[in-house]
Amino acid sequence: xxxxxxxxxxxxxxxxxxxxxxxxxxxxxxxxxxxxxxxxxxxxxxxxxxxxxxxxxxxxxxxxxxxxxxxxxxxxxxxxxxxxxxxxxxxxxxxxxxxxxxxxxxxxxxxxxxxxxxxxxxxxxxxxxxxxxxxxxxxxxxxxxxxxxxxxxxxxxxxxxxxxxxxxxxxxxxxxxxxxxxxxxxxxxxxxxxxxxxxxxxxxxxxxxxxxxxxxxxxxxxxxxxxxxxxxxxxxxxxxxxxxxxxxxxxxxxxxxxxxxxxxxxxxxxxxxxxxxxxxxxxxxxxxxxxxxxxxxxxxxxxxxxxxxxxxxxxxxxxxxxxxxxxxxxxxxxxxxxxxxxxxxxxxxxxxxxxxxxxxxxxxxxxxxxxxxxxxxxxxxxxxxxxxxxxxxxxxxxxxxxxxxxxxxxxxxxxxxxxxxxxxxxxxxxxxxxxxxxxxxxxxxxxxxxxxxxxxxxxxxxxxxxxxxxxxxxxxxxxxxxxxxxxxxxxxxxxxxxxxxxxxxxxxxx
Amino acid sequence: xxxxxxxxxxxxxxxxxxxxxxxxxxxxxxxxxxxxxxxxxxxxxxxxxxxxxxxxxxxxxxxxxxxxxxxxxxxxxxxxxxxxxxxxxxxxxxxxxxxxxxxxxxxxxxxxxxxxxxxxxxxxxxxxxxxxxxxxxxxxxxxxxxxxxxxxxxxxxxxxxxxxxxxxxxxxxxxxxxxxxxxxxxxxxxxxxxxxxxxxxxxxxxxxxxxxxxxxxxxxxxxxxxxxxxxxxxxxxxxxxxxxxxxxxxxxxxxxxxxxxxxxxxxxxxxxxxxxxxxxxxxxxxxxxxxxxxxxxxxxxxxxxxxxxxxxxxxxxxxxxxxxxxxxxxxxxxxxxxxxxxxxxxxxxxxxxxxxx
Numbered sequence: 001x002x003x004x005x006x007x008x009x010x011x012x013x014x015x016x017x018x019x020x021x022x023x024x025x026x027x028x029x030x031x032x033x034x035x036x037x038x039x040x041x042x043x044x045x046x047x048x049x050x051x052x053x054x055x056x057x058x059x060x061x062x063x064x065x066x067x068x069x070x071x072x073x074x075x076x077x078x079x080x081x082x083x084x085x086x087x088x089x090x091x092x093x094x095x096x097x098x099x100x101x102x103x104x105x106x107x108x109x110x111x112x113x114x115x116x117x118x119x120x121x122x123x124x125x126x127x128x129x130x131x132x133x134x135x136x137x138x139x140x141x142x143x144x145x146x147x148x149x150x151x152x153x154x155x156x157x158x159x160x161x162x163x164x165x166x167x168x169x170x171x172x173x174x175x176x177x178x179x180x181x182x183x184x185x186x187x188x189x190x191x192x193x194x195x196x197x198x199x200x201x202x203x204x205x206x207x208x209x210x211x212x213x214x215x216x217x218x219x220x221x222x223x224x225x226x227x228x229x230x231x232x233x234x235x236x237x238x239x240x241x242x243x244x245x246x247x248x249x250x251x252x253x254x255x256x257x258x259x260x261x262x263x264x265x266x267x268x269x270x271x272x273x274x275x276x277x278x279x280x281x282x283x284x285x286x287x288x289x290x291x292x293x294x295x296x297x298x299x300x301x302x303x304x305x306x307x308x309x310x311x312x313x314x315x316x317x318x319x320x321x322x323x324x325x326x327x328x329x330x331x332x333x334x335x336x337x338x339x340x341x342x343x344x345x346x347x348x349x350x351x352x353x354x355x356x357x358x359x360x361x362x363x364x365x366x367x368x369x370x371x372x373x374x375x376x377x378x379x380x381x382x383x384x385x386x387x388x389x390x391x392x393x394x395x396x397x398x399x400x401x402x403x404x405x406x407x408x409x410x411x412x413x414x415x416x417x418x419x420x421x422x423x424x425x426x427x428x429x430x431x432x433x434x435x436x437x438x439x440x441x442x443x444x445x446x447x448x449x450x451x452x453x454x455x456x457x458x459x460x461x462x463x464x465x466x467x468x469x470x471x472x473x474x475x476x477x478x479x480x481x482x483x484x485x486x487x488x489x490x491x492x493x494x495x496x497x498x499x500x501x502x503x504x505x506x507x508x509x510x
Numbered sequence: 511x512x513x514x515x516x517x518x519x520x521x522x523x524x525x526x527x528x529x530x531x532x533x534x535x536x537x538x539x540x541x542x543x544x545x546x547x548x549x550x551x552x553x554x555x556x557x558x559x560x561x562x563x564x565x566x567x568x569x570x571x572x573x574x575x576x577x578x579x580x581x582x583x584x585x586x587x588x589x590x591x592x593x594x595x596x597x598x599x600x601x602x603x604x605x606x607x608x609x610x611x612x613x614x615x616x617x618x619x620x621x622x623x624x625x626x627x628x629x630x631x632x633x634x635x636x637x638x639x640x641x642x643x644x645x646x647x648x649x650x651x652x653x654x655x656x657x658x659x660x661x662x663x664x665x666x667x668x669x670x671x672x673x674x675x676x677x678x679x680x681x682x683x684x685x686x687x688x689x690x691x692x693x694x695x696x697x698x699x700x701x702x703x704x705x706x707x708x709x710x711x712x713x714x715x716x717x718x719x720x721x722x723x724x725x726x727x728x729x730x731x732x733x734x735x736x737x738x739x740x741x742x743x744x745x746x747x748x749x750x751x752x753x754x755x756x757x758x759x760x761x762x763x764x765x766x767x768x769x770x771x772x773x774x775x776x777x778x779x780x781x782x783x784x785x786x787x788x789x790x791x792x793x794x795x796x797x798x799x800x801x802x803x804x805x806x807x808x809x810x811x812x813x814x815x816x817x818x819x820x821x822x823x824x825x826x827x828x829x830x831x832x833x834x835x836x837x838x839x840x841x842x843x844x845x846x847x848x849x850x851x852x853x854x855x856x857x858x859x860x861x862x863x864x865x866x867x
Contacts, residue, residue, distance in 0.1 A: 045720075045755075068719050068796045170775065181794075457545050460552050460657040468719055468798050490800055491773055495719060498760070498786065499793035502779045 027133060027142060030055060030062050030071035031224035039210040039311050041071055045467075046443035049310045051210030053440070053473070055217035055224075056138060057131050057165070058198045058340075060468035060495070061440060067181065067497070068468070072220070073163070075133050101127045101159075103395045104175050104188035106166050106343060109137020110381045111373025111388035112194035113145070113153055118392025119192075120156035127186055128153075129164040129177060137196055138216060139381045142223035167492035167500070169347045173368065176491075176503070183500040190368045190395045193344050193356065194388060197374035199241075199334035202424065202477050203438050203446070204431035206306030211330050215241045218332040222248055229253035234315045234328040236260040236303040239336040239422040240380070244284075247291035256292045257326050260317055262302035262335070263422050269299075271421035278414050280382075304431055306331055320427070335424045337378045338476055344371060345489040353377070361400070362391035370395050379415030386411060429481055438481075439474040441467020455484040468495050513539040513673070515847070516688035518680050518702060519826075520546035522656050522836040524694035525663035527825050530840030531692075532670035534848060539688065540664065540672060543679040543698075547660030550696050550832065553803020555715065555751055555759055556659070557728055558652040558834045559596055562615045563739050566812055566858030570835050572621055573854050575650060577837035588658040590754035596651035597626070597635065597727045598734075599642060599748070599788060605732045606643040612732075613646055623648045637724055637791045653728060653751055656833045663836075685821035690847060692823045697769070697806045699826035703818055707864045708827045710804035712767045714778045715759055719796040722756030724789075731788065737764055738830060739811055744774075746781040748788045758795065760785050762830075764805075771802050805829040808864075815839050815859040816846045823847060824861045 026032040030052045033041060039051040041062045053061040055072045062071040105116045108130035116128040128135065135153065136145045145153070153160070161177075164184055168176035173191050177184040199214040206212065213221070215237055222228065232255045235242050246259045261268055275282040289297065304323065305316040315328045341349075344356040350365040351357060355377040362370045372391040373384030386408045390400040432438065434447035442463040449458055455471070455478060458464035464478070465471030470493070471486060478484040492501060515531050517524045520542035528540045542548075558578050562568045578591075585591045600606040609625060616623040624647040631638065631645045664674050683691050683702050693703050700706040728751045737747035742764075749761040763781045765774060778800060786792055808814060808827040813835065818824045823846070825839050832839075842859070845852035857863075 063719075066721075067794055168775075453545075457548065460548060461661065466799075468796070470798065491775070492797060492800065495796045495798045497794055498716070498718070498782055498797050501716070501797055502782045502786070 026076060026225040028072055028224045029064065029074040029076055031221050031226040032076050033071060034221065035226050041210075044208070044440065044443050048208060048443070049210055050208065050440070051311070052213055052217060052221070053201070054199060054214050055220035056198065058469065059440070059473045063468065068495070069181075073131060100187035100189065101125045102188065103127070103190045103192060104129065104173065104186060105192040105194060105392075106175070107137065107194035107196055107373070108132065108135035108160065108162075109139060109194060109196050109373060109384060111384035111391070112137065112192065113149060114385045114388030115192040115194060115370070115372055115392035115395065116158040117152050117156045118389045119396040120158045122393070122396035122398055124396045126156075126158045127161060127188065128158050129161045129166055129175070131165050132162060134162055135160055138220060141220060142225065144223065165494050165496065166343060167494045167496040169343055171347070173347070176500070178496045178500040181497065183503045185503055191347070191370065192388070192391045192395055193349075193364070193369065193371040193375055194373050194384070194391075195340040195343055195375050197337040197339055197378050198472065200336045200338050200424075200476050200480075201333070201473055202335050202428050202431065202480060203436050204303060204305060205433050205436050206308065206312065207333065208437055208440055209306050209308045210311040211308075212306050212312050213330065213332055214334045215245050215332040216334060216337075218330065219245045219248060222252060227252055228330065230255065231329040232257050232327055233330045233332065234258045234260070234326050235332040236262070236301070236315065236317065237332075237334045237336075238262045238424060239334075240418055241334070241337070243288035243297075245332065246297075247288040250292040256296060257328065258301075258317070259292075259297045260301035260303060261297070261299040262425055262428065263299060264425075265299040267299075267421050271417065274417055278410075281414065302425065302428065303331070303333055335428070336422055337374065339375045339378060341375050342489050342493045344369070344375060346491060346493050360405070361394035362387055363394060377415060378418070379411060383408065383411035383415060424480060432481070438477060439464045439467065441469055441474075444474075449482075451482045453484070456487045458484070459487060470494070511537075512688055513537045514689040515539075515692060516541065516690070517692045517694055518683065519694035519696055519698070520660065520664060520674060520676065521549050521551040521694065521696050521832070522547065522660040522663070523696065523825050523828060523832050523839055524692070525660040525667070526836035526840035527692055527694055527843050528667040528672050528674075529663045530837070530844040531847070532667040532672045534844050538667060538672040540667070540674045541678040541680060542676050545676045546664050546674065547657035550803055550805060551660050552657045553713070553715070553801060554656050554830070554833055555749070555761055556654045556656040556833050557596070557751060558654065559728070560616070560621050560648060560651065561735070561831065561834075562612060563735050563811060564858075567831070568615070568619055569854045570813070570838050570859070571831060572619060573841075574835035574838035575652075577841065578652065578654070578834075579650070581837065582652070585654065585659070586662060588655070589662055590655040590658065591652060592654070592752075592754050593650070593652045594752060595647055595649040595727045597631070597729050598646040598648070599631070599638065599729055599731050600644050600646075601731070602643050608732050609644060609646045616648065621648065622650060635725055635727065635729060637789050638729070639788060639790050642788075647727065651728065653753070654833070655754075659833070683822060690821050690823055692825055692843065693818070694825045696826055696832070697804045699806065699824065703822065703824060705865070706814060706824065706826065706861075707809055708806045708814070709766065710769050711807035711829060712763075712765050712770075712774070712802055712804055713761065713830070714763045714774065714781065714800060714802050715761050716778065716782060716797050716800045717753075718758040718760070719798050720756035721758060721795050724758060724791070724795065725750055725752050728752070729788065734762070737762070744777055746777065746784050748784045750785055750789060750792075758792070760792070769804060773800060773802060806832075813839065813859055814861045815842050816856055816861045818861045
């Protein structure tokens with residue numbers, strides 16, 4: 001299926017320990033650089049080598065070039081696969097300054113695509129904006145949107161705007177985005193927020209080393225064309241992403257040395273026993289589980305340190321009694337998923353348990369603003385699509401079919417089960433040492449922080465959370481470690497050029 | 511035991527007062543409703559600048575700057591102190607004439623300043639657009655990080671025996687709680703001392719990612735004074751600052767909007783467009799954050815420093831010059847409180863000067 005090739009020995013610099021494949025087959029600059037054996041993308045404020053962490057445009061660790069673009073979101077223009085290149089060209093040429101839309105959907109994963117289709121098929125004029133190179137979100141990244149969905153989206157008349165980073169929303173609604181470095185502004189009478197989730201990262205010694213990446217990041221890089229063939233990969237952390245990513249890696253020819261699930265074996269077993277209520281999920285889990293040797297999946301084991309030089313070489317893990325080392329070319333670590341709620345917060349939506357609060361029609365507390373999928377609570381792609389349909393119908397002023405609502409309830413029960421089975425164990429609070437960096441943007445070590453502070457005080461006193469990721473990485477970690485609540489959300493909710501903020505087209509007179 | 515002086519407000523002004531009073535061997539307690547340097551101090555640019563809007567403004571800002579210069583060698587790195595200087599940018603021949611007048615004023619007050627022609631300006635700041643007429647370089651002006659500076663001043667006060675209580679809101683001022691009370695509560699000062707003519711004047715700032723060397727001096731348009739001293743409900747001026755981190759801080763805006771901290775996007779955008787007129791290359795630079803803050807403004811743009819009533823002193827109403835003038839305010843207040851002749855004439859800042867109107 002994927003297009004990566006075997007090594008073309010003479011073209012590639014073989015650097016031991018790096019995932020090597022033909023860079024010509026990668027779709028993002030980040031994947032290309034990793035494929036070429038160059039995981040160090042920048043130096044941190046304190047001079048440390050840094051590489052990709054989240055691979056989905058959240059952490060801003062992979063910024064490169066004078067304009068500080070995120071390598072994980074930048075296409076390798078000359079080598080885009082025809083399909084993505086076509087979609088990109090079409091998207092860039094689409095005229096954004098069109099008359100107001102009935103609906104703007106932000107995020108083109110399963111939830112966003114479903115919402116956009118449902119509304120457009122109801123006769124509404126819909127714009128679908130996404131940061132990625134093509135619709136699909138994380139799960140259908142790299143052109144993996146199922147054909148039926150793709151055709152439906154194409155037929156629906158939805159105006160799909162890729163590579164659009166939305167950084168501001170205003171009542172009414174005005175949507176401001178940056179698209180391939182250029183400003184994009186549009187108006188819409190209603191909004192569906194389908195902004196997905198990001199990974200929860202917790203600090204441990206060595207977590208800033210290049211090639212220590214998110215578990216979801218491994219998946220994102222695979223889908224961007226990077227091969228991990230013959231590379232030794234350790235996955236550690238928590239939650240339902242570990243197994244499917246391990247399975248993808250095994251299928252790709254990686255040496256999956258260990259999959260360490262920090263949740264206790266008893267919790268994992270209880271979770272597995274409950275799966276019979278969702279036969280599809282059970283089959284999927286079993287298939288993932290059988291894709292690599294059984295002994296390599298170990299619940300009740302967590303990472304305590306990453307060792308290496310300019311990149312990770314070894315992972316140090318423990319089961320609480322014994323500490324052991326695993327050689328690793330790549331260490332994938334994350335401790336679950338977090339709803340991306342920033343745009344909702346910006347427009348005034350209320351939160352509940354860290355997610356956007358929605359009613360039966362997926363409506364948020366702000367009239368005209370709907371939310372679907374992970375921002376309303378992490379529940380996976382299938383639930384996201386169902387919620388997306390409900391939101392799309394509601395935004396178009398239609399009632400969703402009862403069967404859809406029933407399906408939503410069943411899938412939400414699954415999402416609650418996930419939340420109860422996987423949560424970070426208290427031992428993870430003790431991993432960081434005084435010199436372990438908590439804020440990677442500003443290189444702020446644990447020792448610079450007082451637990452009695454709050455997020456804002458830490459920002460002013462120690463530059464904690466002051467960098468380009470706007471606290472998306474360190475904020476949730478600080479909540480877990482110290483119970484700090486995040487600072488307020490303000491425009492721009494993601495970095496954008498000054499030109500984009502004022503809506504000026506560079507090169508044109510102001 | 512009752513402190514000799516209770517300072518209400520641990521912003522940069524309260525911190526500087528606490529430091530100055532502690533140096534006089536007075537027992538000082540500082541209280542703040544939230545945490546030190548977290549209010550207007552955290553929202554400001556941290557530009558230490560001599561301003562010539564009036565004789566009194568010049569005297570106080572020059573005094574403040576000289577005291578910062580004395581402190582500079584002691585400031586830790588976290589204060590991000592940089593003697594980068596200010597360039598007042600003249601767009602055309604008319605403004606260049608103002609530069610000449612400004613240069614004469616500074617010279618008359620012993621403030622070194624250097625007139626720049628168009629070529630020299632372009633050489634010093636190559637990212638400024640072509641075609642500007644020139645400017646005035648004031649090399650002694652500097653930049654620092656105000657919340658860190660406020661904390662540092664408080665730490666020095668603490669070294670001298672002061673007590674700092676954060677998270678301690680004050681409901682009303684009672685003179686029996688200390689020998690003297692200093693109201694340094696900034697935009698909240700009038701709540702504690704009714705009748706003080708202080709109104710919040712909102713400002714907005716945008717900070718960029720690290721782009722070291724893009725500008726080298728704090729760049730301010732000559733029209734800034736008009737924005738600062740004018741009475742317009744809303745105004746913007748080109749004012750861009752290089753931070754020690756390599757980031758650029760882009761200002762400035764002024765508006766009267768009560769204490770509504772909501773971002774005023776049209777005004778922010780007007781401010782950014784103004785900056786783009788001078789620095790077109792800013793357009794491509796990445797903005798990572800915007801914030802708003804409230805300057806404590808008085809009708810005549812001068813602070814209130816000195817005695818208010820029996821046992822009650824005020825050090826508030828500094829509008830946009832609190833960082834520059836904080837050490838001068840502290841020194842002045844200590845002199846007035848101890849009945850000594852201050853280094854500069856205190857009358858223009860008299861707390862009761864509006865009482866007769």
